[in-house]
Amino acid sequence: MYKAILVLEDGTVYEGYSQFEHAQKYVGELVFNTSMTGYQEVMTDPSYAGQIVMFTQPHVGNYGVSSRDNESEGIKAAGLVAREVSMVPSNYRSESSLTQWLGNDDVPAFWGIDTRELTRRIRDKGALLACIATGESLDPAATLSWLKAQPKYGERDFVSEVSVSEPVALRLEGQGDLEKVLTGEAGGAKHVVVVDYGVKRSIVRNLLRRGVNVTLVPNSYGVEEIERLRPDGVLLSNGPGDPQVLSAQSEKILRLTERWPTWGICLGHQLLALAFGGKTYKLKFGHRGPNQPVQYLPTGKVEMTSQNHGYAVSELPEFLELTHINLNDETIEGFRHKDKNVEAVQFHPEAGPGPHDAENFFDRFCGAI
Incomplete structure (x- = not known):
């Protein structure tokens, strides 16, 4: 000492x-x-x-x-x-x-x-x-x-410091064979590509437990490179820093939403909002910890969530429907596209650590691809 x-x-x-x-x-x-x-x-x-x-x-x-x-x-x-x-x-x-x-x-x-x-x-x-x-x-x-x-x-661009440098194929039993993914021989399970902005292992585990194959790709990966992996859906992960530092990703993200179901968590939620013309801002001291009450507006149900973000979405265009709000400060916690298979949440549904109320996000995502 x-x-x-x-x-x-x-x-x-x-x-x-x-x-x-x-x-x-x-x-x-x-x-x-x-x-x-x-x-x-x-x-x-x-x-x-x-x-x-x-x-x-x-x-x-x-x-x-x-x-x-x-x-x-x-x-x-x-x-x-x-x-x-x-x-x-x-x-x-x-x-x-x-x-x-x-x-x-x-x-x-x-x-x-x-x-x-x-x-x-x-x-x-x-x-x-x-x-x-x-x-x-x-x-x-x-x-x-x-x-x-x-x-x-x-x-600073912290995402580049924490993202994987090359694709990583994952299966329920462990490391997968990327070549089998590229040739379509990875089995009959659905395949999710996770764009790694700083993904947590708990997110990957939640996907694997629902019987899907997962491939992590660098945040710099382009649409054509992702297409070679033949995904059924794309998930934009959590990650560090100001989302506006990654504003150059907006064009790629829009192209992703044209081809596959594209959902987002935390930073992925913010990047999807920016890509569609929304706005983000820096919170005074952020939301970091468990037991944050969030209301799911389509049902009115309140879920206790785990959160970790210093930035939030402040405005959404008309074609994005607000789905979740934070009951502490009424900040935006989730949205979905009215016409496309796009949905995103600001909180961490994998909650490691924290409550498991919001794990249904993964059920909805896996059911939508």
């Missing part, structure tokens, strides 16, 4: 502790998550790329880490902040402590501060760029000067 500082772009400085002795600066947009459990799933969720996650749950790390709970290959968040971090995990599934696991990927943990006060600051001022500085020579003024020279969160 070594002294460290957390410096915010507004000049606020917090003194605490880190697991790192070496001198280093770690930058990210500071956001908070209200989950009571699931810190490992959160830290490996690609949607958190470029962000330092503060947990409002005051004590994290008590059940350790298990590789079976990862939502991607490795840690994607830029750092972790908590009131207290357990150094001695107690769970039969644990493979290492939280701080050891983070340290293996050179990701800092920062603890020993009043996270309630810091949460209120973010709620008042909005998400802030922040720096965790470690090492013996801790200079708040120099760290703040360095921090102000860093690019803003919304200016």
Whole structure:
């Protein structure tokens, strides 16, 4: 346990502790998550790329880490902040402590501060760029000067950092044969192409459990390349960053909707809205955590959902029908096209961690392809 500082772009400085002795600066947009459990799933969720996650749950790390709970290959968040971090995990599934696991990927943990006060600051001022500085020579003024020279969160393309670099075919029993997909010999099951903007493993698992074959493709993949995979449907995944950074994807997405059922989750929801002429905006401090009430307007049913987004859709054209609203702040949580097989939700129906109320999204999608 070594002294460290957390410096915010507004000049606020917090003194605490880190697991790192070496001198280093770690930058990210500071956001908070209200989950009571699931810190490992959160830290490996690609949607958190470029962000330092503060947990409002005051004590994290008590059940350790298990590789079976990862939502991607490795840690994607830029750092972790908590009131207290357990150094001695107690769970039969644990493979290492939280701080050891983070340290293996050179990701800092920062603890020993009043996270309630810091949460209120973010709620008042909005998400802030922040720096965790470690090492013996801790200079708040120099760290703040360095921090102000860093690019803003919304200016970076994080999707390119977390997307797969080449197609990956997946089957219920594991890795599939991409050549069989290309030649149409992959079996009689329906085939979904997931455009990987930062997909979570739980999304893939939910598709596989419903008996479909899945191929992940890079976000840069074109329509003709996707067509070679012979999909029955296309899913645009979740992912990090400002959707408007990916505005060049709009033409491709529109072409996808002309050829296949095309649905979206989280960032995929925002990109579909932008492609059809809708608008997005940055939320003050975002929705991050479980138990967010969302109403499904076609039936009036309320579902408790898990969410993780800092941007939202603000306007929809007339031919897109609003299907879901957030009952906390009435923000747009879902829509469908009135004439095309297109539907999207802002929340995470796979909910890892979180409630399973909204998993029917996958039933509707698989039934529509």
